[in-house]
Every structure is written in structure tokens, then in C-alpha cells.
Amino acid sequence: MHGNVKRPSESWAVFCLFARDVRAVRLVMHTNINASECVEYVERLAAFGTRHTLSTTTDGKRGIGAARLWLSEQLRAFGGNLRVELESHDAPVTARTPSGGELVNVVATLPGRLATARHRRVYCMAHYDSMNADIMNALDDAPGANDNASGCGIVLACAKALANTRPDATIVFLLTAGEEQGLLGARAHAQALRAQSELREVIVLNNDTVGDPGPMLLREGLPALSDDPTRAVVRMFSEGLPKAASGESVATIRTLGGEHDSPSRQLARAIAGIAQQDASVAMPWLIARPDRFLRGGDHTPFNECGFAAVRFTSLAEEYSRQHVHPQMRDGRLYGDVPSFVQGEYLAAVARLNCKALRVLANAPSSPANARIVAAGMEQDTLVRWDSAAEEDVARYEVLWRDTTSNVWQASRSVDADVRELRVGVSKDNAYFAVRAVDADGNASVPAFCVAANA
Ligand SMILES: [Zn+2]
Numbered sequence: 290m291h292g293n294v295k296r297p298s299e300s301w302a303v304f305c306l307f308a309r310d311v312r313a314v315r316l317v318m319h320t321n322i323n324a325s326e327c328v329e330y331v332e333r334l335a336a337f338g339t340r341h342t343l344s345t346t347t348d349g350k351r352g353i354g355a356a357r358l359w360l361s362e363q364l365r366a367f368g369g370n371l372r373v374e375l376e377s378h379d380a381p382v383t384a385r386t387p388s389g390g391e392l393v394n395v396v397a398t399l400p401g402r403l404a405t406a407r408h409r410r411v412y413c414m415a416h417y418d419s420m421n422a423d424i425m426n427a428l429d430d431a432p433g434a435n436d437n438a439s440g441c442g443i444v445l446a447c448a449k450a451l452a453n454t455r456p457d458a459t460i461v462f463l464l465t466a467g468e469e470q471g472l473l474g475a476r477a478h479a480q481a482l483r484a485q486s487e488l489r490e491v492i493v494l495n496n497d498t499v500g501d502p503g504p505m506l507l508r509e510g511l512p513a514l515s516d517d518p519t520r521a522v523v524r525m526f527s528e529g530l531p532k533a534a535s536g537e538s539v540a541t542i543r544t545l546g547g548e549h550d551s552p553s554r555q556l557a558r559a560i561a562g563i564a565q566q567d568a569s570v571a572m573p574w575l576i577a578r579p580d581r582f583l584r585g586g587d588h589t590p591f592n593e594c595g596f597a598a599v600r601f602t603s604l605a606e607e608y609s610r611q612h613v614h615p616q617m618r619d620g621r622l623y624g625d626v627p628s629f630v631q632g633e634y635l636a637a638v639a640r641l642n643c644k645a646l647r648v649l650a651n652a653p654s655s656p657a658n659a660r661i662v663a664a665g666m667e668q669d670t671l672v673r674w675d676s677a678a679e680e681d682v683a684r685y686e687v688l689w690r691d692t693t694s695n696v697w698q699a700s701r702s703v704d705a706d707v708r709e710l711r712v713g714v715s716k717d718n719a720y721f722a723v724r725a726v727d728a729d730g731n732a733s734v735p736a737f738c739v740a741a742n743a
Contacts, residue, residue: 322446322639324632330442331500331635332627333359335432340419342380342467343390343427353466356417357395360464363445364397369452371462372398378477385424385470392474395464397448399456401650405678406458410482411650412493412598413447413460413642415440416468416475416587419625421614424469430615434627435603437468439500443639450643456650457679457727468497468587475587483594492556492649492734493598495588499523499638500630503605515572521637525573526580526588526600527557533595541739546692549577550720550737552597555655558696559724559734560599560645570641571634574604577695581606597734601638652731653677656685659723659736661716662743670716672738673709677725684726687712688735689719697722697735716740 334340337356346354357375364373376394380386395417401407419433420426432438441464448462467473482488502521508514514522530542531551542548554577561573580586580600588598607629615624622628656674672687682705688697689712703710712721722735 321450322636322643324636326449327442327446327635327639328627328630328632330363330445331434331438331630334417334438334441335434335627339421339427339429339431340417340433341427341431342392342418342470342473343386343425345427346391353418357393357464357466360395360417360441360445364395364448364462367449367452370399370455371448371452372400374398376478378474380467380470380473383471383473386467386473392467392477394466394474394478396478397462399448399451399454399460399462401457401459402455403457403679403681405680406654408487408678409458409490409654410488410492411456411458411460411646412463412491412591413444413496413646414463414465414475414493414587415444415496416466417441417464418466418469418474420469420612421624422612430624432615432624432626434625434630435500435607436498436611436625437496438627439498439630439635440496442635443496443499443642446636446639447643447646451646454647456647457652457681458650460646460650465587472585472587472590476590476593479590479594479596482596490654491591491596493588493591493596494560494642494645495586495591495598495600496638496642497586497600498602498606498611500635501603501607502631502634503603504607514574517568520568521571521634522574522604523571523638523641524576524602524604525557525560526576526578526586526602527551527553528579528592529554529577531595532579532589532592545739547720547737549695550722552734553592553599555722555734555737556597557599559649559732560641561696562732563645563648564641567640567644569637570644571637573601573641575695601642603634648731649734651727651729652733653679653682653725653727655733655736656723656725657736659721659738660741661721661738663716663740664742668715670712670714670719670721671709672712672721672723673741673743674723674736676708677733679725679727681727682725683728686724686726686732688722688724689714692718692720702726
């Protein structure tokens with residue numbers, strides 16, 4: 290089906306069936322990330338047989354121990370400015386880790402160059418553990434090609450592409466263990482991060498199951514996701530009401546009508562905006578929901594700790610291949626194996642990550658104290674903000690939109706020394722945000738405006 294829109298047969302209700310022939314996704318060269326490199330990473334990780342969190346750590350060729358050693362060696366081989374470490378945590382005793390044990394995350398840090406950006410950190414992450422049909426089976430094969438060697442391939446590809454750069458703010462490439470056992474590695478890392486009081490702006494891009502667009506996409510009655518039917522599309526989940534919000538914060542959110550304006554949702558919109566500027570990267574489909582039903586992911590512990598985090602996942606998941614025992618049928622291997630991973634699709638999602646990392650780590654901070662002045666009865670709106678910390682701010686942009694729109698619809702720029710703007714729309718009828726932009730056009734994640742007296 291190459292036309293992408295199939296007219297339904299008469300016996301079906303009227304709906305559009307979008308199917309993507311991934312082989313048709315254009316090959317576009319970009320920042321050294323290509324399909325064959327991404328597929329190689331997936332094949333290599335699947336070849337460890339299993340990467341179950343409780344699998345062997347003493348076998349040189351099989352199990353999670355050999356896999357993490359290989360991951361750290363790859364990252365070290367990229368050289369440049371990357372600092373690589375194995376980060377160890379004690380696993381809690383849970384139903385899925387009955388004897389506790391050691392959780393080892395692989396962490397590669399690309400230090401930021403600006404002292405004024407030390408309070409910020411941008412993450413590109415994926416879990417490297419895997420499972421088969423039995424969550425406690427640490428012995429049998431669990432190749433986890435799509436879930437989640439694909440995400441690891443993206444983290445590796447981005448680390449390689451950026452290794453020799455010096456971004457304004459620090460970028461962290463994080464590969465976690467224990468995701469399938471209950472998001473354990475990510476939670477341990479996020480909680481340690483929260484304890485660092487100097488970190489005030491943490492942004493997380495979590496990649497999990499991003500290796501192929503999936504069997505088909507049902508979008509009954511909904512418009513096409515992109516004008517270009519060959520463009521790869523990836524779902525991007527983000528929380529609305531922050532999981533970490535206190536009762537007082539929830540009351541403020543209710544007063545503002547800010548249920549769709551959490552830091553994670555601002556991050557999601559910012560990434561979608563970045564993708565629109567570059568046709569070679571996958572187009573994110575904004576899903577206004579923390580995650581898929583009945584499922585979880587490593588972005589959630591970061592949300593629990595109050596950080597902005599989104600999850601990338603393929604367009605539609607092939608449930609018959611996930612979390613199953615690999616098996617031969619009609620001479621073909623079934624299960625979560627590398628042959629089902631689509632290199633061009635994976636590379637497009639990797640380029641999306643890489644582009645977003647470049648922009649977000651080089652952009653200034655989100656302006657602090659962004660607010661609408663709600664002290665008087667006025668027809669228009671006065672927006673105010675504090676300056677961003679970095680010295681390379683070239684301008685600020687005030688953004689606004691109708692309260693029923695999920696994306697920013699209007700904007701106006703002001704000079705870097707300006708801290709307020711009057712906009713000809715009533716504060717009652719629109720949402721406002723402010724972002725800081727550097728001379729290269731790298732824009733911060735917008736800061737949502739609360740209401741204040743001055
Ligand atoms: Zn996963």
C-alpha cells in the first residue's frame with residue numbers, strides 16, 4: 290500500500306488507514322548518523338542473547354554484564370570530550386528483584402562550556418536491559434532488538450555525533466538497567482539528580498522501542514500527521530499535570546487552566562518546533578498523555594522527581610513481537626529480533642534526538658519568573674520575565690495561543706535587554722509563555738506564564 294491513504298471497504302465504517310512502507314522513507318544524510326550504523330548497534334546488542342537485569346555478569350559474551358561493558362567501550366571509543374562511567378546502585382528488594390542486586394547504568398557526560406549554564410542538563414537516554422515472555426527469566430534468549438536496543442542505538446549514534454562538540458550546557462547520554470524490573474536504574478539516577486540542588490533545569494529525551502514504525506496506523510477521522518507521506522513519524526508522550534506537583538501547585542494549575550502546560554509538555558512542543566525546521570529528522574506526533582495504557586517507561590521516574598521528560602516510541606507497536614520468547618516459524622525467526630528493525634526509521638529518530646540535543650543544550654535557560662501581570666482590569670496583556678542566566682541571549686520571544694490550541698500560534702520578539710511586553714489579546718482568553726533565543730537561533734524551552742500582581 291504505497292498511497293498511504295486507503296479508502297475503506299464499504300462494510301467498514303468510514304476511516305482512514307495510514308500505512309507506512311518504511312523502505313520508502315527517504316535516505317537523507319545528516320550529522321554523520323546513518324541507518325547502517327544504527328542497525329549495527331542493534332545487532333550487536335541483540336547478540337548478547339539476553340540483557341535481562343538479573344542475567345549473568347561474568348560471561349564475556351552473554352548477559353547484561355557483557356552488554357554494559359560493550360556499551361561503555363563503544364562510548365569510550367568515540368573519544369572527544371565524552372566522560373564515561375559505570376554508575377552502580379543497589380537494587381531495591383521487590384517482586385521483580387527478590388534478592389535485590391546491583392543495578393549498573395552506563396553514563397557518558399559531555400560537559401557544557403558555560404559556567405552560567407551549569408544549572409542545566411540535557412539527557413538522551415534509553416534502557417539497555419531486556420526481557421522475554423517471563424519477566425523473571427534471566428536465562429533464555431531475550432534479544433530486545435526493538436525494546437530497547439533501538440533506543441540504545443540512538444543514544445550511541447548521538448553520543449558519537451556530538452562527542453567532539455562543546456555545547457553551552459552539559460549533555461548526558463544515559464543507558465539504564467532495570468527498566469523492565471520496574472524502572473529501577475532510571476529511578477536511582479533521577480533521585481540522585483534531584484539531590485543536587487544546583488540543578489534547576491533538567492530536560493530528558495527517553496527513547497524506548499523506536500526501531501520501526503509498526504504494523505499500521507489507525508487514525509479514523511483524523512488529519513494526516515505530515516504533508517510528506519514518506520516522512521518518519523514517532524510518537525512523543527508527555528505528562529500534562531506534573532506527577533511531582535504538590536497540592537498547592539495543582540491548585541495554581543487549576544486556576545490558570547494550565548493542565549496542558551507542564552514543563553514536559555513545553556519540552557514536547559519545543560521538540561516538535563525543532564523538527565519542523567529539518568525535514569531529515571523524524572516528525573514527532575505530540576501525544577498529550579504521560580505514557581501508553583498499561584505500560585511504563587524510564588521518563589516517569591524523572592517526572593516523579595520534578596524534571597521535564599518526554600518519551601519517544603514508534604508509531605504503532607507490534608505486540609506479537611514484544612516481550613516474547615524468540616521462535617522459528619516457517620523457517621523464519623520471530624520475536625524481538627533485529628531483522629524487524631528498520632534502519633532508516635531508526636536513523637530518522639536518532640537525527641531528531643541529535644538535532645533537539647544540539648538546540649536545547651546550546652539555547653539559553655528558560656526565562657525565570659515568566660508571568661502575566663493580572664493586577665488590573667485591562668483589555669490587553671502585560672507579560673514580564675526575568676533574564677536568562679547565559680550571556681549569549683540575543684532576544685526574548687513571547688508566545689501565545691488560544692486556550693483550546695495545543696500549539697503556540699503567535700509570537701513577538703524583543704531585544705535581549707527588554708523584560709516586558711504588552712500584547713493585544715486579553716489575558717483571560719489566551720495562554721502565554723516566554724523563551725530566550727541566542728544569536729544562532731537556538732531557543733530555550735518556553736517558560737509558561739503564571740499570574741502575578743507585578
Ligand atoms: Zn522498553
